[in-house]
Amino acid sequence: MQINQEREQGAVIVAPVGRVDSTTSASLDDHLLKLAAAGEKAIVIDMGGVEYISSAGLRVMLSLAKRTREIKGSLALCALGESVRQVFALAGFLPLFTITATRAEAVERVGNA
Numbered sequence: 728m729q730i731n732q733e734r735e736q737g738a739v740i741v742a743p744v745g746r747v748d749s750t751t752s753a754s755l756d757d758h759l760l761k762l763a764a765a766g767e768k769a770i771v772i773d774m775g776g777v778e779y780i781s782s783a784g785l786r787v788m789l790s791l792a793k794r795t796r797e798i799k800g801s802l803a804l805c806a807l808g809e810s811v812r813q814v815f816a817l818a819g820f821l822p823l824f825t826i827t828a829t830r831a832e833a834v835e836r837v838g839n840a
Contacts, residue, residue, distance in 0.1 A: 744776035747784030768800030775806030
């Protein structure tokens with residue numbers, strides 16, 4: 728898995744590419760922990776490049792959501808592919824996140840939160 732990062736309109740955009748599973752989720756979690764430690768409060772996770780997410784990946788997303796709430800930040804996920812969206816739906820996670828179709832919408836949502 729590759730992790731790309733950009734900044735747009737005050738939001739940090741993290742875009743993992745590949746599989747987010749038990750082998751790769753620790754590196755994504757570490758990357759996101761560093762953002763939280765740096766005080767980032769507006770975070771967008773662009774899931775457009777994620778072809779698969781496992782329960783380990785879901786734990787990373789849930790942990791990030793919890794940390795973001797604790798620091799009164801805002802988090803949005805965007806561009807979930809159908810298979811990734813199904814995993815979130817089956818796990819009952821869709822209501823726990825702000826999910827948008829596009830990166831631009833996600834950036835706007837975290838900027839207005």
